[in-house]
Amino acid sequence: MMTTSLDMQTLTTCVQTAALAPSLHNSQPWRFQIDGGTVEVFADRGRQLEVLDPSGRELLISVGAAVFTLRLAIGMQARTPQVIIFPDPARPELVARIRTSQVTTPSVQVRDLAAVISSRHTNRRPFMNAVVPADVMEQLCAAAAHEGATLTQAGAVTRDAIVGLAQTAEARLRAHGGYRAELGQWTQPRPHRRDGIPPTAYGPWDALEHLPLRDFGLVHPYPQRTAARFEAHPTIAVLATEGDTPAAWVRAGQALQRVLLTATRHHLATTPISQPVEIPAVRDLLTDPATGRTAQMIIRLGYAAPAAATPRRPLTDILESGQP
Template sequence: MNRPASRSPKTAVEAAVEAARWAPSVHNTQPWTFAVTGEEISLRADAERKLRVSDAQGREMLISCGAALFTMRTAMRAAGYEPVVRVMPDPDRPALLAVVKVGPETDPDEGVSVLAAEIERRRTHRAGFTSLPVPDRLVEALVRSAQAEGARLTPVLKPDAVTVLAALTQAAQGVQAQDRRFGLEVIRWARPPGSRRADGVPADAYPRDPVRTEPHFAQRDYAWRHRWGSDDGDPGATATGVVAVLTTPGDTREDWLAAGQSLQRVLLHASAYGVSAAFHTQVLEMTHLREFLREELCSGEYPQMIMRLGITFDDKDVVRRPVQDLLG
């Protein structure tokens, strides 16, 4: 067992809040705030950071917050305490998503330590992958990781199904690109070169000249008519990677939080083996296309995330708001 060197409820709370800010979020909006009361942390959704056009219901916001919740749980365990979690504890306060309290002392096992070590190392990828394969055994382990948090991760193995997902993504991106409301929303979270903002997508987080994968999964146009983007990418990294869909049996706010926790567990597990994820949520932001996907490819379950998993040697810096900006 790996006993933390300086164990106390106070350090566990501090570690959990510090870790949570590294969780992934749609457009890096970081739509969360935290309130600390003694040995208890309240996780709240920050509605000011919700995508009002593409995420009117707040589904992606809650998935992002679910990722932060799993990160807090992992960090608290790594600090030597079992977290006690209450999800949606007060129906009269819908912004209060969860309360995490320091529970009994525990010795973090190797699995917890491995996940915790990846919290700050995990990166979102926005391009093609190298031709190095993702091992089948790892994919199977990622499926189990998602299941442990209440969601289902389904690798899309049939080429025809991958082609359908790619086509739906291209169609959704094409429609959104023609809609000024979607465009303005993306621009809000696109950071120009040299920006000092601590949120949003930096200009060097995606390639200036994207290389098409086959089949091609459309990326967001964060540059929006500018020559933003990085020239540091590998032009030979054109592999699609392993396409996977994360689903839940229901589509409630609790399901969205569970999807976020499952997603982060999968991402940290993958990161420990050098595997990154690229996300494609455009199709899930269009109600009729999401419903088509649910009925035709997801066996009636609700798709919460579409991703590609693969190996890349890019290691971009990430931006996160300081802890003091998250406490309220």
């Protein structure tokens, strides 16, 4: 087997690609370090949302999504990434160590998913009243399974229950003063801001408040925002993992990004929805007692006008090179 590690410049480009991953409130809670042909991915606890995400579960889902994207970027450089999750128990902030020496030819799957990394955006617009074809849904479920998670499309009854639970969750969150303050911090428009959610990504206001969409315009509304009618019967799927440990959260993040990119490749719009899983009592209702699988994320899927990209922090903020 041929082995040659990737050089610093190539790995720097891979890190830049990895940073296009989705993250809670676009917090981008990651840091990278390149050392020889190895990349280490760290959780940046300074960017954790203390009110919404006290356990750091969504932070690690976000970092997991970046790890998956990094794997694809390395795959595109004709290497099989060798990934160890939490390689050093004494350093829990070190989420992944990835070696890049094993030479390979990028598979069709890697090429297909890598091709849509920069066109995947969270879409908060109304989706068309069109059904997601069964074979596409099967591929999304297979994408989650490939990463050791499960994706289950909610049937009509479960979907309505989830919408109801999400509305309850959203109402409870909004009533929490800390929630509004935190949301305000991550949606405060500032010139040249490179993180958080800009008004261009809020999407229109759901006039009937029927869908479980997070209202990013709650604290800093903007006058041009229009109201719209959203789809009456959203397609919703639940991403779940066996276990609910930090390693399971990283796994969920990798699965989330694999599902989102597979969906993008099939021209589907996607919205990760996390309010129902942010309130423990509501989350318990989404956990299947028969399998013990824990819900990690709800994903809304459908067809819609394209959404705009959100900003990313500069490489100098997220990348360190050599020994710390």
